[in-house]
Amino acid sequence: MKRWIDKQKNIIDFTLSSLLRRKGKNTALFLVYTLIVFLLASVMFYTYALKKEAALILQNAPDIVVQRTVAGRHDLMPVKYVEEMRKIRGVNTASPRLWGYYYDPRSRANFTLMVSESHPLPAGDIIIGSGISRSLRAFRGDMMTFRTHDGDLLTLQVSDILSTESELVSADIILMAEEDFRDLSGMAKEYATDLTLRVRNQEELRTIAGKIADLLPGMRPIIKDEMLRTYDSVFDWRSGMVVLMIFSSVLAFIIFAWDKASGLSAEERKEIGILKAIGWETSDVIVMKFWEGAVISLTSFLTGMVLAYIHIFFTPAPLFEGALKGWSVLYPSFRLTPFINPYQIATLFFLTVVPYTVATIVPSWRAATVDPDSIMRS
Template sequence: MKRWINKQKNIIDFTLSSLLRRKGKNTALFFIYMVIVFLLSSVMFYTHALKQEAKIILQSTPDIVVQRNVAGRHDLIPARYAEEIRKIRGVSAATPRLWGYYYDPQSRANFTLMVSESKPLASGDIMIGSGISRTLKVFQGDMMTFRTFAGDLLTLQVANILSSESELVSSDLILLSEEDFRYLTGMAKEHATDVVVRVRNPKEFKTVAGKIVNLLPDSRPILKDEILRTYDAVFDWRSGMVALVIFISVLAFIIFSWDKASGLSAEERMEIGILKAIGWETADVINMKFWEGTAISLTSFLSGLVLAYVHIFSASAPLFAQVLKGWSILYPSFRLTPFINPYQIATLFFLTVVPYTVATIVPSWRAATVDPDLIMRS
């Protein structure tokens, strides 16, 4: 065993010397390889972590949300629809929900206005998300002025600020009383934005949704499953940006592997010929090429992976922030929880290290099986 280890150490010594002879080329290769692994793993870590958080957080989202469609567009729903839905067997609760958007021309930010029954507020008071507080520098006790649908000004006092831990779901929220909401938006008393439905048995969600459509043909029920699936689709690996990054990375690896697999340079062939001539076995040459492939690919892979982890979970993904912010003025400040599994690492390993190592060994094996005299003369 000790002899085998010593032999491997000697081969590694030789391989490293050989790599250092082409220092510039191999260093560039190492950095490019590392950057590609870094990008690929950053995208994988980020999308997986966001999907996992969405899955956990949105578990308690409403069972069914019923919207009303008029002329193919979302319209306000009559409050009496909630009473009719409540009569359906299996429905435990159906409550009209009041919410909407408010565009603030001064800050050019979009807010989400909402009336909450669980956090009742007195008329004139509001609760704001910490994203609004941070961006607009508005704090507890400050006043905020809104322009109503009729053009009047409505000034409301910030009674409280929602916890910063909940920023991922509440960053742009403004909670207000029903009276202020209706005054601000002009929504009539008999209307609501949509209806939230709770169903006793989760197996009956689809049946209840079918009954709602039969009872109220102009309604559109959105099931909890559909809500959860939305975030799978948003951060799906086949979707826009993510697919683009993966496509570019895979293309880069194909070019790498193609370059390696298409043959060895004259210098490398000569090296193999000399090694064979001085007594190296074919197995030793392949062993050396294995260590050469490993020295570049495994080191780049591990470094890229660790850097990607730090980038996403310690530095809050600064490289992706601009893409995610887009044209938003309000952007939640949050740090993702690291959800990683061995399957992700294995996928990345088989996508990056294995093809490169194989592409290094195969042409070397072909060169090593040819007569050394022939190689050196050619």
């Protein structure tokens, strides 16, 4: 066993010296390889963590949200339907939800206005999300002016700021009293934006949603499972333009690596010829080439993965921040909770390290089986 280990060590010594002789070429290969693994691992880490976090947080979302549609478009919900919903067997609570958007032309930001029973506010007071507070420099005691639906100005005082810990779900929210909301939006007293239902038995969600659709044909029930699945599909790591762009660079890398790994240069052929002439066996040459592939691919894989982890979970993921922010003025400041899927890492390993290592062995085996004399002469 010791003899085998010594042999491997000697071969690795030789392999490393051989790699260092072509320093420039191999460093470039290592950097590109690391970059590809870094990009792929970053997308995987980011999307998986976001999906898991969304699933955990939205477990507390309402069981069913009922929207009213008129001519295929979302419309206001008459509050009288609350009673009809409560009559449906299995429904625990039904309540109207008052919310909407407000575009502030000065800050060019979209706010989400809400009325919350859990945060009862006197007229004239608002609670703002920490994203709004940070972006607009609005703090407790400050006044914010809004333009109502009929053009009047409505000035409200910031009485509190929602916690920064909850920013991922509340960055752009403004909570206000019902009468302020109705003054601002012009929504009549007998209407709400939509209804939320809590159901006793989670198994019955789909049945209850079906009953609502049968009972009130203009309604569109959205069950919690659909909300969760929206985020599941939105953040599918195989989705989106980012992966498409990365995919094209991966393809370019595959061609580059395949060319590098599978086609031996005249110098490398000569090297194999000399090694065989001085007594190396074909198996030794193959082992040497295996180590050559393994050294580059394993080092690149591990480095790329560690860098991706730092990028996603220790920084605000600058690579994706731009795309996520888009054109929005407000943006939540959040650090993702690291959820890692070992299966994805294993997939990435088998898709990057294994093919490259194999690709380096095959041409060397072909060259190593040829007579050393003819290789050196050619």
